[in-house]
Amino acid sequence: MPTNWILPLQMLLPMAFAGILLLPIKALNERKIAWLYSAFTSMVSLGVAILIAIRFDWSNPGHVQIPGEFAWLPELGLRFSFGVDSISIALLILTALLMPVVVVASLLEVKHDMRKFQFWLHVLEAALMGSFMARDLVFFYTCFEITLIPLFFLIAQFGHHDRLRAAKVMFFYAFTGSMVMLAGIFYVAWWGYQSQGAPWSGQWHWDIESLWAIGNTMSRTQQTCILGAFVLGLGIKTPLFPFHTWLPLVHTEAPTAGSVDLAGLVLKLGPYGLLRFAIPMLPLGVLVLAPWLGALAVIGVIAAALIAWVQTDAKKLVAYSSISHMGFAVLALFAFDKGSIGATGAMVYMLSHGLATGGLFICLGMLYDRFQTRDLDRLSGLAKIMPLWAFFFGIFAFASVGLPGLSGFVGEFLCLIGSFGGRYDPAAVAGLPTFLGMAPELWLPKVYAVLAGSGVVLAAIYVLHLLGRVAFGPLKRPFFESTGEHGMDKTHGHDLSSRETAILVPLALACLLIGIYPKPLTAALEPAVRGLCATVNGKLDALNPAIPASTVSSSAASSTAPAEAP
């Protein structure tokens, strides 16, 4: 048995609970009981996550702790090895926190087959836990793949009218992408296998440490191609700009629980995978592709923000907004500024985006429960009849727009300051002209940061457009002739029930807490992130030491032109 049992327990527990749902227990067929059972079991998983957090030694969060492995096919080097550092712990806790919230929120929406709905939710939770604790690529790939199956069935069976097409689009898009990533993984493992004289030659190694070492020995072109494969596979999940078209379609069709999980957790697999596997493994590739990825991210930020503004469907608006937000995270992730503030910011921003967008989707879900519509033209001024709902909706809206004091700002500020101080490989950007007396690798990150900064303004525009249209303004709501037929309150606008408030309070509190006192989070994430970006940062330091380091003492005798006459 692996040395420490708590981590595999975190993954196997939800699977066991899902298994119980499969057993022919008559009681579970009844909607309420299945829902209660599932709420209880997700709480248990949250308990286990907290147990792990307690057991985790927060003094050196960068170091991988509670390691262990579960041999599957030793001949092929296939082992399920797992371990957590601070990034994985943070994401595990986020998953464990969002799951009970999502389960409790799904009471009104799922009219029948609640048992199957909760089954798929638990399978999804197990797969997510697995992928966040994975220490070897095949295990990560396996869990990454398995998250597709529950999402497919959640959307295909419990979604809205065009759900089947959305489920298929999502599955095939992500499946093809991850297949290409699998090809990349094979290539790196093979390169390790066939290399002569290295400690890993002659063996198939899939665990992260050896793959990192193998990746670094590969040539620049090899690394770039493999990184391309990884970016395609994980970019679809991020969603990076050109690969994002599936997200709005899926979000409009997915049930609330599906949307929240998709936006809150599954989208995090992309940047997490890039940071954990791609960046440390393929430094030369990263140096080559970083400016291009930055460009894609910036286009994503601005285009998605503008598109979000013109949407009439609330969920589509929030979907495009999460594309724009994740653009920030990717830009910062590939900025590689000194002290890797950007990457830490990207991780914090991912967590806060999970909470804020999750909250937004839950609020919109509650709206859909009441009015059966998400069309902005048919709803307005709901704050009059649903003040508490409007309050929470406002908090999540302003958290996602990055108002200081809420979680969005911490992530966004760090991302932007990281991107501004970003460093690119001069060779990769040699083609661009010098501008304002600065070499391209100096001004390009700054231009990216400024453009992404304009995304902050656009974010204010579309969020206030959403908030102003739905919550404020004169009261307008769709009229129902037959009222109250499926258990809905006759007035069709009753404010939050205690159940619904109980869901939103933890999320809002988390947003507020990260916003006001993010120190423990940033202190925990920073060493882990810096460790992962060390190889690339090392190469960048060697390449352009002249960039004014953040230390004041440097005489800044850099290539900048002499100041104008005072």
Place this chain on the structure above:
Amino acid sequence: MNFSAPFFELLRSLLPEFTLLGGALLCLLAGLSPTASVRRVTALVAVGSALLSTLVAASMSHLPQSGPGPVDLPELPTFLKIIIGLLGSLLLMGVAKVPDRLRQVLDAENAKPFVAGDDYRGEFFAFTLVSMAGAMLCAGAGDLVWLLLALELVSLPSYVMIACSRDDGRAQESAIKYFFLGAMAAAIFIYGFALMYGATGHTGIADIRAHVQAHGVSNLMLAGVALSVVGIGFKIAAAPLHSYVLDVYEGAATPVTAFLAVIPKIAGFAALILVLGTVGWFPSKDGRGVTALPPAIWSLLAVMAMASMVIGNTLGLVQKNVKRVMGCSSIAQSGYLLLGLLAGPALMAGDGAVEGSAWERMTVHASALASTNGLGALCVYLTVYGLGTIGLLSALGCLVDKHGHDATGWDSLAGLRHRHPLLAIIIALCSLSLMGLPVLGGFVGKIMLADATLAAHSSLAVVLVLFLVLNSAVSAAYYLRLTHVVLLGSDNNQLDLLPVQSRRVAALTAAIAVLAMGGFLAGPLLRAANRAAGMKTVEMDMQTVITSADGR
């Protein structure tokens, strides 16, 4: 034909085949007996004899392989015979009710009186057992003539099985098509054998191999091998000669389709290994591995693999009948299997046959071999593919729509979950395994294939792996559609269940085996396959083979 080994030694090595033939005779007798109860026993007799032959094959494997069979792959025939036996017994359970059903169909539809004899249950099982015996002979063939006869022995009974599996025109149509096109393909590969004989002057595979090793590959030899490869390609439904597959699979009764998809394919790959063994895979000078196939043949195989993958997967997207989809899946899967051939076997550490029963030998730790072993991957993937296909088709075989026809249209299958949840889960599991979903058996197979292809240092390795990966992504379309239709479709309450208990048991065991292949069974299967495909070089003297403890 060299009879250097004593004749009885040879006969003893053919014991599994004899048990099958014996079983066939028994089935014939039981089938003709007047009392109905004895007739019902025939199915059990068939399955029993198949299992018995597997046990015999397994127990025989510790004997030093002196009999006929590829000198350099002593373990392969045993492994293939065992999987033929196992998969054959599952198929037999699936086929159990086909003949009986015919009688019911006759009564139910009072179709025009068809055949003189009142009942021919026994013959059907006899044909199946004989065809399996033919497949086993292929695995152990040591001579071109022997191989020719074995291949014919696999095909001829299958033509008859298709013809009399169902009493409607479609079965006869697919039988006649399979027969004629099979005959043409047979002519092609026999012509190939002729040219091979012409180029070397021997018909014994070992002699040909020695001759080629000594004199190199002449052009005539290349032409001969190419023709044989393409001819045998017909049996495994590979690219150039694949067009018959869809019609034949649709026409035949579903369990027979399962049979066609598995047994001829195993026999075909066994034959291919033997034929390719004559021109390539000689132990390389430095004892580190085996030489590659001649470039012409290698690239021909590569093109065949890529073409089958693309044609199989793309055709599968547009099919309306699930059995035709399984035909396309069979074409595509043989594309993946050909990748195993391209990678070729691995040179086994020169420690010769390990004493102890087959089972101990299976668990012997042969990690060094695992990684570079194309044939090992081929064996594993054959098993997993066989299990998946049998599971899926047997489960489909249990379903009949209202007016008695096979329920194989997409809409007729919809909503199976509501009426028969177990069958729905079996179909879902098997199709997801064939797709290569990580937890199930198919994924293990695909990992090994990709590893072997990459490890084989070929220039096209990356392209082949990309083809494998992208094609399994495309294949996800029809596999997932099957899963989705079965699990999520709205109930159209047309489906009802054939009272065929054994078919359901066959499907269930196959599905469980597929699930197990992903989990704990993967290890032993993998080790057994690698031992089977490890090329033991008898004439290699020990000093040249410097093998450190953990492989090269």
Place this chain on the structure above:
Amino acid sequence: MTPETMSSMSQTALAHYLAIGAILFVLGLIGFVTRRNLILMFLCTEMMFQGIAVTMIAFARYHGNLAGQAFVIFILTVAACEAALALGLVVLLFRRRRTLNADAWNEMKG
């Protein structure tokens, strides 16, 4: 015994026989594709087998050992089995569709 010593046939003579064999084979192939009648199609496959037999005999004679001829005997037996089976099937089909035309059998397509 190496083939060269025993051979009483020169390369060129071998080539002629092979040519005949090949021609027979190809004719059979083309006949199979063009002919509509089931029985004639089967006869064409038989012609292909005969082509192979001629080639085998030529090689046996060229190599001077009898393996080729043994091979031919087996080819003939296999051809005989197929003939029996073919005619059985053709009778079965004829009874059903009262025609020997192969095109009558294209119910499954697409």
Place this chain on the structure above:
Amino acid sequence: MNKTLLAALIPWVPALGALVCAWMGTRQTLRKFSGWACVASVLASFVFTCALAGNGGLKEETKFTVEVFDWISVGGLQGGMSYLIDPLACVMLLVVTGIGSLIAIYAVGYMKGDKHIGRFFAAVALFIFAMTTLVMAKNLLVLFLGWEGVGFCSYLLIGYYYGKDSAVAAGKKAFIVNRIGDLGFLIGIFLCWTVFGTIDIPEIVKQAPALALTGGILFTLIPFCLMLAAFGKSAQLPLYVWLPDAMAGPTPVSALVHAATMVTSGVYLIARLFPVFEAVPAALAVIAVVGCATALLAATIALCNNDLKGVFAYSTVSQLGYMFLGLGTGHPEASVFHLVTHAFFKALLFLTAGSVMHALAGQLDIRKMGGMGRHMPVTKWLMFLGCLALAGFPFTSGFFSKDAILAGVLEGGTPLHKALFAVALLTAFLTAFYTFRLWFTVFSGETKFEMGDEHHAEEGHDAHHGDAHAHEPHEMPWWPMNLPLVLLAVGALAAGMIFSGPITTAVLGHAEHLTEEAHHTHQTVMFISGAVALAGIAAAFVTHAWKRDLSVKIAAAFAPAVRVLEGKWFVDELYDFAIVKPLWLLGQILFVLDTVLIDGLVRAVAAIPGLIGRLNREGQGGRMQGHALAMLTGLALVAVFLLYALHAQAR
């Protein structure tokens, strides 16, 4: 209590107050008292400020910093929640908390009976928290927290009557335009982080002169970015459009946020980082020109504006223009002095205007008012004092502070400075004119009035408002509304004399020693500006009080010019046409592009296998000959391939 605890409490007590008000707002019974809770918390922080100012807060050498907790510090970036108490901060704190508490007291009376009073006072308290944090911030990050916090609170307060579309739109416009300024601020912070390596304000101020030489292009960009932020927040020329719309909020908000405190944060920012601006002379010139242009533009618009609060809104923009002019010409102490005095008299004017609106049940159109003096004598004279200070009547506070700025401009000596001085004088005249035009129209002449359509408060505001609400204007009760106004009036008059000394020393860090020649210019400027103010008042008297029809005749004479001015130079329409519409169009185009092009591309790639499948299906004709032919062609292809392979191999 020691100084650090005091300083730390100043912002956090109003924050606590905000929570208490919000909680009381939800309780039905306690709702009425939430106003007093807010006043209490703001007064408390005012008392703390006085205590701090008392024992050494106002002296440069006794300034101190407070480190509350470590907010955002990642990888070398130290962004702790830390405060800097120095004379400039103390002055601003005094203004914010002092005037804030007076306005809060007034607001209790003004908002009595309103249903959502809890939410209003929670927002006001939160605003005070944000403003105090902004003013006391030690590093740019905390300053940005305050900066966006006040923007957020102004959004809440403007959108208080969220039932009305206009209020929601105004709130949205304010927040977005501020956000554009905040973007400039963010980029300024990043530039400081890159050039100085720190975002600590004292550190930056200390190194500014040294790094000016070596900073290069990055250093020169800093002032321009921060300037953009200041223009956004203090409603200067490019980004001033949100302030007039912000009048949709309740009047106390207009007074507190959009006159006294928030809009001055831009001036505070530049005053706080003045050495950085001084190092780049081009930046100062731009600030001066923009300030002067805004002052003139706003004054002209105010000239023909017929909305009671609108006139004061544009006059605020104009006075802010003056402050930026003072900064631009290198006299931060003059502009801060004007900031303080302006806070007093503009708050007074807004609140008196609020009283008039309150009395006339929401009526704002001054053409529908006249001779209100008889009904509301106290408000009349209070507004008169305010108008005097705004017009710069000699020896009122407005006069001294405006004069200090004008003197500063004249000292510049360059031709640009002379031109600026001329324009400033013209604006002073216009200011005096429109101020008293308003006063005479509303209070002098025969009394005529039209009651506003709906009561300015929500439906809930009905009979229990106190005095019997007859259908005609009535004087506001002394407590709690008019008394704070009296204090403000005293401030408006006396602030000039009392505070001119201490403020200049506070801002400059040393007593201002006027050279002999500078003293002379001061005398002349004082004389000129006094004369201009009197001329303006007289002109207003002539056209609006003495011969009321004269103003109508003049308006008719310059009809086209008046129409342009009434249309507010059509700036709003210009922005809408030039920015908002194109952005919306771009959004639509991108959406179409996204769905058609990118999605289409993806769908095309996804359709390729299906296409190949259909092609293959053609080959499945079903006829046996068809299959045989397919096999034959396959064989032929293999043969050709083999020949090619052999040929290639042979070569």
